[in-house]
Amino acid sequence: xxxxxxxxxxxxxxxxxxxxxxxxxxxxxxxxxxxxxxxxxxxxxxxxxxxxxxxxxxxxxxxxxxxxxxxxxxxxxxxxxxxxxxxxxxxxxxxxxxxxxxxxxxxxxxxxxxxxxxxxxxxxxxxxxxxxxxxxxxxxxxxxxxxxxxxxxxxxxxxxxxxxxxxxxxxxxxxxxxxxxxxxxxxxxxxxxxxxxxxxxxxxxxxxxxxxxxxxxxxxxxxxxxxxxxxxxxxxxxxxxxxxxxxxxxxxxxxxxxxxxxxxxxxxxxxxxxxxxxxxxxxxxxxxxxxxxxxxxxxxxxxxxxxxxxxxxxxxxxxxxxxxxxxxxxxxxxxxxxxxxxxxxxxxxxxxxxxxxxxxxxxxxxxxxxxxxxxxxxxxxxxxxxxxxxxxxxxxxxxxxxxxxxxxxxxxxxxxxxxxxxxxxxxxxxxxxxxxxxxxxxxxxxxxxxxxxxxxxxxxxxxxxxxxxxxxxxxxxxxxxxxxxxxxxxxxxxxxxxxxxxxxxxxxxxxxxxxxxxxxxxxxxxxxxxxxxxxxxxxxxxxxxxxxxxxxxxxxxxxxxxxxxxxxxxxxxxxxxxxxxxxxxxxxxxxxxxxxxxxxxxxxxxxxxxxxxxxxxxxxxxxxxxxxxxxxxxxxxxxxxxxxxxxxxxxxxxxxxxxxxxx
Amino acid sequence: xxxxxxxxxxxxxxxxxxxxxxxxxxxxxxxxxxxxxxxxxxxxxxxxxxxxxxxxxxxxxxxxxxxxxxxxxxxxxxxxxxxxxxxxxxxxxxxxxxxxxxxxxxxxxxxxxxxxxxxxxxxxxxxxxxxxxxxxxxxxxxx
Numbered sequence: 001x002x003x004x005x006x007x008x009x010x011x012x013x014x015x016x017x018x019x020x021x022x023x024x025x026x027x028x029x030x031x032x033x034x035x036x037x038x039x040x041x042x043x044x045x046x047x048x049x050x051x052x053x054x055x056x057x058x059x060x061x062x063x064x065x066x067x068x069x070x071x072x073x074x075x076x077x078x079x080x081x082x083x084x085x086x087x088x089x090x091x092x093x094x095x096x097x098x099x100x101x102x103x104x105x106x107x108x109x110x111x112x113x114x115x116x117x118x119x120x121x122x123x124x125x126x127x128x129x130x131x132x133x134x135x136x137x138x139x140x141x142x143x144x145x146x147x148x149x150x151x152x153x154x155x156x157x158x159x160x161x162x163x164x165x166x167x168x169x170x171x172x173x174x175x176x177x178x179x180x181x182x183x184x185x186x187x188x189x190x191x192x193x194x195x196x197x198x199x200x201x202x203x204x205x206x207x208x209x210x211x212x213x214x215x216x217x218x219x220x221x222x223x224x225x226x227x228x229x230x231x232x233x234x235x236x237x238x239x240x241x242x243x244x245x246x247x248x249x250x251x252x253x254x255x256x257x258x259x260x261x262x263x264x265x266x267x268x269x270x271x272x273x274x275x276x277x278x279x280x281x282x283x284x285x286x287x288x289x290x291x292x293x294x295x296x297x298x299x300x301x302x303x304x305x306x307x308x309x310x311x312x313x314x315x316x317x318x319x320x321x322x323x324x325x326x327x328x329x330x331x332x333x334x335x336x337x338x339x340x341x342x343x344x345x346x347x348x349x350x351x352x353x354x355x356x357x358x359x360x361x362x363x364x365x366x367x368x369x370x371x372x373x374x375x376x377x378x379x380x381x382x383x384x385x386x387x388x389x390x391x392x393x394x395x396x397x398x399x400x401x402x403x404x405x406x407x408x409x410x411x412x413x414x415x416x417x418x419x420x421x422x423x424x425x426x427x428x429x430x431x432x433x434x435x436x437x438x439x440x441x442x443x444x445x446x447x448x449x450x451x452x453x454x455x456x457x458x459x460x461x462x463x464x465x466x467x468x469x470x471x472x473x474x475x476x477x478x479x480x481x482x483x484x485x486x487x488x489x490x491x492x493x494x495x496x497x498x499x500x501x502x503x504x505x506x507x508x509x510x511x512x513x514x515x516x517x518x519x520x521x522x523x524x525x526x527x528x529x530x531x532x533x534x535x536x537x538x539x540x541x542x543x544x545x546x547x548x549x550x551x552x553x554x555x556x557x558x559x560x561x562x563x564x565x566x567x568x569x570x571x572x573x574x575x576x577x578x579x580x581x582x583x584x585x586x587x588x589x590x591x592x593x594x595x596x597x598x599x600x601x602x603x604x605x606x607x608x609x610x611x612x613x614x615x616x617x618x619x620x621x622x623x624x625x626x627x628x629x630x631x632x633x634x635x636x637x638x639x640x641x642x643x644x645x646x647x648x649x650x651x652x653x654x655x656x657x658x659x660x661x662x663x
Numbered sequence: 664x665x666x667x668x669x670x671x672x673x674x675x676x677x678x679x680x681x682x683x684x685x686x687x688x689x690x691x692x693x694x695x696x697x698x699x700x701x702x703x704x705x706x707x708x709x710x711x712x713x714x715x716x717x718x719x720x721x722x723x724x725x726x727x728x729x730x731x732x733x734x735x736x737x738x739x740x741x742x743x744x745x746x747x748x749x750x751x752x753x754x755x756x757x758x759x760x761x762x763x764x765x766x767x768x769x770x771x772x773x774x775x776x777x778x779x780x781x782x783x784x785x786x787x788x789x790x791x792x793x794x795x796x797x798x799x800x801x802x803x804x805x806x
Contacts, residue, residue, distance in 0.1 A: 345668075365683055372687055383694040383799075387711055390690035394682055525727045608727075616727060 004069040007057030007149040011098075014050035014105070015139035017043055018132050021108075025129030029198075034121060040128050041112040047135065048105040055102045058095060058148055062088050067159050070150035071095055077161040079551050084162055087173040091166045093311065094148035096176065101138035103184040108135060111188055118208050119192075126195035127188075130325075134187050137318050145310050164582035164589050167551065171230040178223035179250060183288040185216025186253060189260070190285035190326065193278050197329040202274050202337050203267070210264045211645070213257055213281065218641035220254045225634030236590040236605045238519055238622035240630070243391040248370045249291025252363050256284035259359035262352045269414065272349060274337040275330065276356065282326025287363070289319040294370065351409035358402050365394050392516070396447065403454040403509055406502055407461040410495075424464045432457035451513030458506040462499045493644055500640030508633035514626035523607065523620040535623055536568030537561055537602070544614040553581040555588070557606045557617040561595075570597035577606035577619060601627045692765070696798045697741035700768075708768055714743065715763040715801045723758050732778075736762060738798040747775035756780050761801045 021043040028036035061069040062085050065078040075092040076085065089095035108131040115124035142148065166172040189209045196205035227250065228240035241247060260280035263273045293315035344350055369386045376384045411424050435456030439449025466485070469492075474484035489496045524532050526541040533539075542558045556578045563571050573595060579588040595602040603622035610616045692711040700707055700714070716736030722744075723734045732747040745764055756762060756778065764775040 361679065365679075368683060369687070372691075376691065384691045385694065385713070386687065387690045387692050390686045393686045393690070397682065523730060525730060618727065618730070 002068070003057045003061035003064065003066055004149045004151055007054045007061065007069070008147070010050045010054040010057065011139060011142055011147075011149070014047055014054060014101070015136065015143050017047040017050055018105075018135035018139055021047060021132035022129055022136060025125045025132055028125035029129065034116075037115060037121065037125050037128075040125070040132070041115055044105070044109045044112040044128065044132075047132075048102075048109045051098075051102040051105040051139075055089065055098055058089050058098060059086070061149075062086075065159070066155075067157070068152050068155040069148070070152050071148040073152050073156055073159045075162055076159040077551065078158050080162060080167065081550060083170070083173065084167045084551070087166075088162050090176045090180075091162045091172075094142065094146045096180070097138060097142055097146055097311070098148055099177070100180050100184060101135065101142065103180050104131070104135050104138060104187060107184055107188050108132065111191065114208070119195075120201070120204065122199040123192070123195035123201060123205065126198045127191040130191035130194045131187060134191075137314075141311055141314050145314060161551075161583065164552070164580070165234065167582075168580060168589055168591060169230055169234050171226055171233070175223055175226040175230055178219050178226060182216050182218075182220030182223050183253065183291075185212065185219055186257060186281075186285045186288050188212045189216070189257075189281045190322070193281045194325060194329060197278060197333050200333065200336065202333070203271060206264055206267045206277065209281070210261065210268065213260055213264070213284075214641060214645055217254070217257045217261060218638060218645065220250070220257065221634070221641065222638045224250055224254060225631065225638070228634075229631055232627070233592065233594060236592045236620075238521060238592075238603050238624055240627070243369070243386075243388045245370050246291070246295045248366050249287075249294050252291060252366055253284050253287035255359045255363040255366070256280055256287055259356035259363070260284060262359070263356045266349045266352050270349060272339055272343065273353065274339075275334060276353070278326070278330045278333075278337075280356065280360065282323070282330065283360075283363075286319060286322045286326065287367075289315060289322055290367075293319055346412070348409060348412045348414045351405055351412050355402065355405045355409055358398060358405065362395070362398050362402075365398070366391065369394070399509060400450065400454065403458065403506065406505065407454075407458045410465060410498070410502070411461050424461070427464060428457050428460045431460040445517055448513045448517050451510050455506050455510045458502060462503055466496075466499065490648075493646070493648070497640045497644030500643060501637050504633045504636035504640060507636065508630055511626045511629040511633060515624045515630065519622065519624045521620065521622045523618060525608075525616055525618040527616050528614070532619070533564070534621065536563055536565035537571055537621070538564055539604075539619065539621065541617055541619065542574075544609050544617055551582070555579045555581070555606070555609055557609055557619070559604060559619065561602070561604075567600075568602075570600065571595055571602040575604050577604050577617075579606050579609070596628045598628060600625050694799075696738045696795045697736060697743045698738055698795045700743065701741050710767065711765070712767060712773075713763060713765050714745075714773055715761065715798050716743070717798070718756070718758050718760055718762055720758045736764070738795045740795055743773050744771065745773045745775050747778055761798070763801065 021040050024036045024040040024043060027033065028040060058069075058071065060066075061072045062076050063082075065072070065076070067073040067076075071092070071094050072088075075095070076088050080088070090099045108128065111119065111127055111131060115121075115128060119127060189212050192205045192209040192212065196202055227247070231242070232238070232240040257280075260277060263276045263280060266273045267277055293312060343353060345354070369390055372386050373384050376382055407428055408425065411421060411428070413421060432453040434453070436449045436453030439452040440446070444452070466488075469488050470481050470484045473479070473488055474481045477484070479487075520535065522534055524534075526532055526539070528541055528543055531538055531540045538561070540560045540562075542560055545556045545558075547554045547556055556576050558574060558576050560574050561568075561571050563569055575593040575595070577593050578591050580591055581588045590605050590607065592603050592605045595604075601622075601624045603620075603624065605620040605622070607618040607620050609618070690711070692713050693707060694713045694715075695707065697714070697716055700712075714736065716738045719735040719737045719742060723732075725732045730748060733745065735742050735744050737743075747764070747766075760780065763779040764773065765777040765779070766773060766775040768774075
């Protein structure tokens with residue numbers, strides 16, 4: 001048995017099992033027979049095993065340098081270090097789809113475990129059937145167009161190597177997996193929505209779906225932040241977000257899932273917004289497919305399109321299928337889910353809907369900006385791209401509105417506004433004004449001052465809400481405030497978790513405002529031994545050397561940095577700036593050295609060096625304030641999500657069952 | 664729905680449309696070859712352009728101390744002088760090689776803010792005699 005054969009056979013097995021699962025689910029639904037459902041549940045485990053075998057076979061082939069397998073010959077190399085080999089399955093298209101399909105089978109299996117329990121027997125066959133159908137798509141793509149295990153007739157002595165951008169940083173081991181966990185995770189809420197619409201049970205699906213969506217959302221958030229960090233550490237331009245099509249592909253589903261998480265609370269509590277919820281979750285899942293289509297079809301060129309292939313048309317068809325099923329069903333049931341009451345805008349539900357509409361609009365704007373080059377090309381024939389300035393320009397006002405709503409929303413009560421709420425809002429607005437004026441007084445730009453104001457405003461909102469709850473509890477039970485806070489945090493996990501997440505978002509916005517406004521880039525060619533004085537730093541080029549490493553060759557220019565004033569505080573040290581040369585890449589890859597500090601980040605890049613005599617080197621310096629806090633904010637958001645999701649035994653189930661407890 | 668909500672909705676939608684379409688109009692980056700530039704010189708003045716071509720032999724001047732780089736790009740038919748300061752030529756950059764520059768026209772000269780060469784193992788530099796079509800392909804494929 002060779003890894004290529006094992007992988008190929010198990011892929012076909014997984015395809016057949018998925019198709020069989022789909023048939024069984026359809027039978028279970030149409031014949032209303034629990035035995036078929038039981039069989040479909042069992043099949044989901046078999047499919048998971050088949051997919052895992054196939055994935056294992058790919059790892060086996062890569063680790064044993066079996067270049068008779070096409071994927072290994074094209075995307076691996078015998079000289080790669082072990083960790084690079086382990087992550088090579090998701091370094092290119094075919095392997096990525098295999099990972100995607102593997103995760104999909106795992107999610108399907110988990111959903112199967114819920115079938116017959118919280119997922120009732122009317123909805124379970126439809127949900128499982130939808131997930132099996134999604135699996136059929138992915139395995140069919142692999143078996144028919146993007147087969148990782150094609151046999152290479154004359155295996156080369158060594159493979160063509162892994163994309164250097166991917167092996168240059170360990171984050172590549174983590175970021176794609178998180179992204180796929182998030183993308184694939186959104187298929188489950190979609191399946192639940194389809195099941196709810198087919199089975200005409202419009203309320204019960206929302207409780208568990210919100211949970212599943214939050215899981216996927218948490219992974220997506222972590223993936224987006226790790227992606228930003230990777231881009232910051234590797235690409236050498238000092239930024240972390242370029243509105244590149246593939247970045248847009250990750251943010252669109254995130255925005256739509258965020259919209260759903262907000263409107264879903266209203267349905268849980270008051271049974272409103274059923275139509276919005278079906279629409280948001282369908283679009284969120286469709287957006288994951290749309291993103292894959294965009295980045296894999298080569299329709300829009302992107303730095304991330306490492307792995308374009310013939311799968312574009314397949315993904316487009318799948319995208320249309322998902323949209324047709326989700327929105328078609330929604331159109332069919334729309335008369336049955338008409339809202340019972342009018343939406344009160346000046347209440348929690350109004351703020352939640354307004355927030356969700358902003359997220360939806362934002363997603364729409366990003367889609368439009370991403371697709372606009374296609375529109376222009378079709379209409380006028382000119383080839384254009386939409387620059388990052390467009391997205392920045394649009395996201396600033398949208399971001400400000402969202403930060404404003406984020407503060408107000410949770411403060412507003414579900415019912416109509418009361419005097420106490422007006423007092424809270426007044427306090428928040430004072431914080432907004434004071435923060436903004438403080439920023440202006442310090443000589444900061446209007447945008448950054450506003451960001452400080454909005455941060456203070458949101459912090460005040462969270463403080464007021466927590467303090468109010470603690471005060472009431474400690475007074476009524478006669479316990480100390482600390483104990484009251486502790487008990488409240490434990491019993492109202494969703495509420496406290498959302499405070500944590502909102503705090504993280506406000507911090508991220510502050511960090512983005514500072515780092516985008518006050519980034520400074522300078523560059524200078526230094527002779528060995530020469531000192532460069534700039535920005536409160538003294539930068540001395542020590543020498544120029546070279547080093548041979550297993551998978552690459554590196555030119556190294558160590559520099560010594562001393563801070564001479566407060567502006568350069570925290571930058572002292574010796575840094576090895578380097579250029580990595582990979583045999584499969586014609587030009588060297590700059591690897592920035594980043595010195596993090598609580599205020600400024602100092603970023604040193606070796607741009608060029610004297611290749612003949614080793615006399616000079618060109619060093620780029622980028623100083624960016626507050627970037628460090630962006631990573632902290634990402635961590636806070638993910639931890640807040642984890643706090644909400646953390647199971648605490650019986651309480652979770654009882655809270656899920658009771659729509660009134662959702663808060 | 665009450666009329667005041669409809670008015671609010673129209674205002675919000677109008678502001679959004681202005682923001683989006685105004686922003687799109689200003690921030691489009693045109694991908695052109697030197698020949699295309701000379702067909703519509705006015706259109707490309709003072710806006711973001713991505714221009715591609717071959718570095719004409721004998722025109723490349725680089726001063727590593729001031730980091731100023733000057734050269735002429737050609738698509739075999741037309742030529743445009745390029746000025747770039749503060750950037751370092753990437754490793755694969757050189758005479759007779761394809762290059763893509765991002766920046767703006769300032770009169771006759773193109774001032775480059777960003778200089779790109781295609782990073783690809785499969786990239787084959789075309790033989791002598793570039794055509795505008797090959798240059799166009801280069802511009803679209805270079806990242």
